[in-house]
Every structure is written in C-alpha cells, then in structure tokens.
Amino acid sequence: MLRFYNRRGILQKVVEAAGMLLIALDNPPKFLLMRHQDRWDLPKGHAEEGEDNLSTALRETEEETGIPSQTITVDTDFRFVSEYTVTYRSLGERLKRVTYYLGYLPTMCPIVITEHESYQWWTWPQTESLQVKTIDPLLKAAREHFEKFPERLNRVA
Helix, strand or coil, X not given: CCCEECCCCCEECEEEEEEEEEEECCCCCEEEEEECCCCEECCEEECCCCCCHHHHXXXXXXXXXXXXXXXXXXXXXXXXXXXXXEEECCCEEEEEEEEEEEEEECCCCCCCCCCCCEXXXXXXXXXXXXXXXXXXXXXXXXXHHHHHCHHHHCCCC
C-alpha cells in the first residue's frame, strides 16, 4: 500500500488519474494538446471507482475530445507515470499520480471541445518546452520510446 505524507506529516490518499498522448500518423506525425486558460494539457482525468488506468485514459480522451476510444490504437509498450503534489479546495494537499498512455490515430481529426478552451495538433517531434513539470518529461519519454521503436510512427494498418 502506497503512503503519502504531506508537508505536515499527515497521511494522505493518492489521487489517481490517467491520460493519453495521441499521435496522428500523418506525414509528418502530429500530437494533440488541449488548451486551458493558462497552460497546455493532455486529455486526462480522475479514475472512477473500480476503473483501471487504461480505461480511465480512454474514457477521458473520448469525453474531452469526442474521439471514439475504439478508433485509438494503444501502444502496449509505453506507459509514463508522473507524480506531483496538488492542492484541492475540498481535499487539501494530495499526491496526484497520472499514468499516461500512447495512442495512435490514422490521421488528425476534428476535436469536440468539452472541457478546454481550444486544442492544437503539434508537429512531432516537439523539442520546444511546453510545460516543464508534466508535458516536457512525457514528450521526452515518448521520443526515447520512438528511438527504440521508430516503426511505430508509421501509419496504423
């Protein structure tokens, strides 16, 4: 059992979330970021009771983009976990653990915005810093993954 103690030494529950880095296998490939008022983000959200991380990532991606989960091909060799402390109004300080998956689409598609201000398809690979704490490390891990598996950036059959 994982235990997280906040700065005051009080045992806290870990908040689980999951998300998806979507890659459209165009030429060149593109990846999707969603825009909040003050930052870029990925489709992600909190796990529901009894839901595994991959199911959470697929459900949240569909809810936040309108892309049907059955059209996403999940790369079973990639998983990236990010942990950071957040302060919730109702819960106080918590450790948040977000598990990210890599999903492929045959091509870019229109997005139905439900929880964000806008979205953008970015050309892969992106080396410019976009968000130091969460997005940059995820993109770095994905670049390393594609160094091992360069064929994954080819069109999904």
